[in-house]
Amino acid sequence: MRWIRFEREGGACYGIVNDNTVEEVAGSPFGEHGKTGKRFALEEVKLLAPVIPPTFYAAGLNYEEHIRSVAAAAGTDPRLPEKPDVGYRAVNALIAHEEPIIIPRDAGEKVHYEAELVAVIGKQAKHLSEDQALSCVFGYTIGNDVSERGWQASDRTLWRAKNTDTWKPMGPWIETDVDLDALRTTVRVNGETTIEFSTNNMLFGVARFISAMTRYLTLYPGDILWMGTEGASPDMKAGDVCEIEISGIGTLKNTFQAEA
Numbered sequence: 280m281r282w283i284r285f286e287r288e289g290g291a292c293y294g295i296v297n298d299n300t301v302e303e304v305a306g307s308p309f310g311e312h313g314k315t316g317k318r319f320a321l322e323e324v325k326l327l328a329p330v331i332p333p334t335f336y337a338a339g340l341n342y343e344e345h346i347r348s349v350a351a352a353a354g355t356d357p358r359l360p361e362k363p364d365v366g367y368r369a370v371n372a373l374i375a376h377e378e379p380i381i382i383p384r385d386a387g388e389k390v391h392y393e394a395e396l397v398a399v400i401g402k403q404a405k406h407l408s409e410d411q412a413l414s415c416v417f418g419y420t421i422g423n424d425v426s427e428r429g430w431q432a433s434d435r436t437l438w439r440a441k442n443t444d445t446w447k448p449m450g451p452w453i454e455t456d457v458d459l460d461a462l463r464t465t466v467r468v469n470g471e472t473t474i475e476f477s478t479n480n481m482l483f484g485v486a487r488f489i490s491a492m493t494r495y496l497t498l499y500p501g502d503i504l505w506m507g508t509e510g511a512s513p514d515m516k517a518g519d520v521c522e523i524e525i526s527g528i529g530t531l532k533n534t535f536q537a538e539a
Contacts, residue, residue, distance in 0.1 A: 281529075282308050282418065283452040286325040296321060296452060308417065308453070309401060309500035328373045329420050329453045330399060332503040335373075337424065338488055339364030341481045341507030348511035352428075363483040363491045368424075368505070369442035376450035379536040382517060383443060386427050390535070391512035393424035394466045394523040396478050398485050399453050400502040405493050412489035415498060418455035421523050421531040422505045423448040425515075448533045449503075457527055459485065467522040468513060476509040478525055 281296040293308055294301040301319045306312030309330075340346045340360055350357035374380070382390055401417025424447065430440035462478035483491075488504060515521065517537035524530040
């Protein structure tokens with residue numbers, strides 16, 4: 280099942296996508312809800328980020344090739360993590376499918392995409408074993424963890440390198456029927472494929488992360504966990520169109536724009 284969040288009469292509401300039709304839902308997929316009987320053509324609705332999370336979690340370095348690429352760029356030896364590491368991102372940076380990514384005037388040239396699988400939590404969870412961990416996942420969507428590498432290297436935190444407004448596109452919807460082992464991620468820039476990889480080829484998978492996190496943290500419905508990326512990105516510039524496709528989920532598409 281595919282859940283979207285879309286603009287309706289000046290507000291936000293949820294809907295279920297069947298083929299190219301949206302069935303409006305009153306309430307939230309994370310609580311009580313029911314169909315209103317109203318239907319719209321998918322192409323006629325304005326998509327919003329599929330959820331605004333209570334907490335926005337992000338996996339640390341979680342793909343081997345990406346770790347090696349980062350180390351090579353920095354002139355250091357790659358160090359693979361021995362355990363899951365979790366960080367945080369800012370909700371203010373979230374935007375939807377087909378909304379523009381704004382590059383600030385003082386950003387450097389190394390503005391990069393990061394194609395990520397996003398796990399969406401569906402119910403409260405604490406102290407889950409790895410075998411139990413996926414029971415709290417509602418579904419999955421796609422994220423683009425836009426990053427400015429100069430700021431990432433120079434700032435003491437990632438406050439602007441990762442969390443600048445518009446730098447966390449997410450969508451286009453939440454897919455609840457997902458086979459993690461079957462997923463494949465493909466990134467295209469201006470129509471040309473720049474990377475393709477097995478999505479679930481992570482150092483630590485979704486279940487491992489959730490189990491580790493819930494030893495210390497309570498996860499709540501609507502929380503999101505971005506799972507990291509593979510490989511390296513070219514330098515993105517104004518006018519570039521980035522499409523991230525994860526088979527079985529969909530395609531997230533956004534255009535980079537210069538700040539006015």
